[in-house]
Amino acid sequence: MKVVVIGGGIVGLSSAHALASRGGDVTVCEKRSLGSASTARSAGGIRSQFSTPVNIDLSIESVVVWESFEERFGVDIGYRRAGYLFLARSEARAEALEDGVRLQTDRGVPSEFLEAPDIARYNSHVDADSFVGGTYSPGDGFADPHLASQGYATACADAGVEIRTNTAVIDILTDADGDSVVGVETEDGRLEADFVVNAAGPWAGRVASMAGLELPIVPKRRQIAIVSPEKAVPADVPFTIDLESGTYYRPERDGDALIGGHGAEVATRDDAQANPDSYCKSADFEWIANALETISGWTTCFGPETRVKRGWAGLYAVTPDDHAIVEETVPGFVTAGGFSGHGFQHAPATGKLVAELIFDGEPSLVDPSALSSERFETGDGRIERNVV
Ligand SMILES: Cc1cc2nc3c(=O)[nH]c(=O)nc-3n(C[C@H](O)[C@H](O)[C@H](O)COP(=O)(O)OP(=O)(O)OC[C@H]3O[C@@H](n4cnc5c(N)ncnc54)[C@H](O)[C@@H]3O)c2cc1C
Structure with missing residues (x-):
């Protein structure tokens, strides 16, 4: 089975690895370098505290892999199980x-x-x-997305995946009737395939449109900063989230903290519909100030002596209900995108789902309708509430 995976982020790499492990002849086309887009900009959170069965099941399946990542792939991803604490004001x-x-x-x-x-x-x-x-x-925690990408990349190479970096897919090839996808056109020529996997993260909507498809996956800009708090944040403090203001923090190394959030109290610009090729990748000073002020309103660590070390912005790829789309959208074209703020942690289960869709025709892990794009037409989807 010949498969081309578009995108070498954590989802594309996990999918490529799962496919190669089942005997697939897999090529990954990555237009830049591996793991350099949303994956590199993630907070690395891993949790099972979701509000819908499908997201919880994707977490349970993924956590099994995160917990044993070093045994499986020989890379310590710095997985720390400090727990997640969600907070409600109403x-x-x-x-x-x-x-x-x-x-x-x-x-x-x-x-x-x-x-x-x-x-x-x-x-x-x-x-x-x-x-x-x-x-x-207590089962929730976080890990280092860079190390996880490296682990998957090495495992892909070991499993025989051909990885082509600096190789943008510029078109999707269809058969004479235009019904089935049969390969891709890259900057370096054509690649024929039995299946093409769209794992293009915030570009997934654009890649789908190359196949004449419209998918409701939209890039949204999100920001993070690393700060040295006035009062050190101990390593065993959970990833703590105020759902009302949409702000959160978690421990980093040596008493530092990672802070994030995007609610009305902290927003500094309209971050919806960001252009993945040209959005601002630095954190806004005003956003950092707003986030620190908001978080210091509900926790005692971030007093006026808190120092900002660095910050950055990245993109979520969101769907209207904050659930991913993982499906064979048209024959030969599998979509694995729209993970909102949980694509890093759900990558292991997603890889398995993608391999099941291609080799078995349907996924065994979850109810396929919950991740199908048809749910937006039938109105059957459920909104994920535990998102920031
Ligand atoms: C600030 C922030 C915090 C986050 N925190 C968390 C968190 O705590 N936990 C969590 O689980 N998730 C988190 N996320 C979300 C997570 O980062 C993403 O869901 C995940 O990285 C998506 O992985 P991906 O492989 O789908 O996308 P990406 O990592 O974006 O990879 C897609 C790849 O496709 C490539 N590509 C695109 N178009 C083409 C093309 N035409 N040809 C070839 N290659 C192409 C891109 O170059 C890119 O490398 C966070 C995201 C942000 C921005």
Whole structure:
């Protein structure tokens, strides 16, 4: 089975590896360098605290790989299981979080709902008076996306994947009827294939349009900064998220913290529909100031002596319901995109799904309709609520 994967981010690499492991003859076309787009700009968060069955299942399947990554691929990805702590300021949001915990625990995720006074058990720096409740899972954490990409890239090479960097796909080839995809046109010539996988991250909508398809995947700019807080953030503090303001922080090395967020309180420009070829990759000074001010409103670490070390912006690729599209969109053309803020962590399960779609015709891991683009026409999709 000949497969061309478009995109050498974490999703393309995981898919290529899963396909080659099942005997596929796989070529990855990456227009720049491996893992250099959204994957390099991620916060590296890995969690099972999602609000829909499909996202929880993708996490459970992926965590198995993240936990054993070094054994499987020989690379230590710095996986730290400090947990995730979600915080709710309103009763309605707390109830929604509690519903999510029911769904998660039914599937074996060790998450728990917390009344406000219990929040301090997991993060004593949070101003518990600002919140009515929260949820925590000790199984969640974060890892280094660069190291994970490297691990997958090496594993791909070992499994016989041909990796072509600096090779942009400029067109998708179809058969004479125009019904089936039969290969790609690159800057260096044609590649015929039984299947083409669109793993182009924020460019996925554009790549789909090369095949005459319209997919609702839109790039949105998101920002992150690394700061040296006034009060060091200990390594065991969870990835802590205020869902209301959309702001979050997690420990980095040596007491530093990574901060992020994009809610109305911190936004500095309209970051929707960013152009992936020309968006501003630096963090805005005003955004950093707003984010620090907002986060210091609900936690005690980020006083006025906090120093900003560096910051950057990257792109989420979002769909209207914050769930990915993973499907054979037309014969021979598999889409794996639109992961919002959870494409890094869901990459291992996605690779497996892509390989199942191509070798078995349908995925065994999850309900295929939940990740099909048809859901936007039928209105059957569910919105993921636990997103920042
Ligand atoms: C600020 C920020 C924080 C995030 N935090 C998290 C987090 O904590 N946890 C998490 O799970 N996710 C997080 N994400 C999301 C995560 O980074 C993405 O979902 C994930 O990296 C998507 O991987 P990908 O391989 O689909 O896309 P990418 O890494 O963008 O890879 C797509 C690749 O396709 C290539 N490409 C595009 N068009 C073509 C073409 N025509 N020909 C050849 N190659 C092409 C690009 O060059 C690129 O390398 C975050 C994202 C951002 C921006």
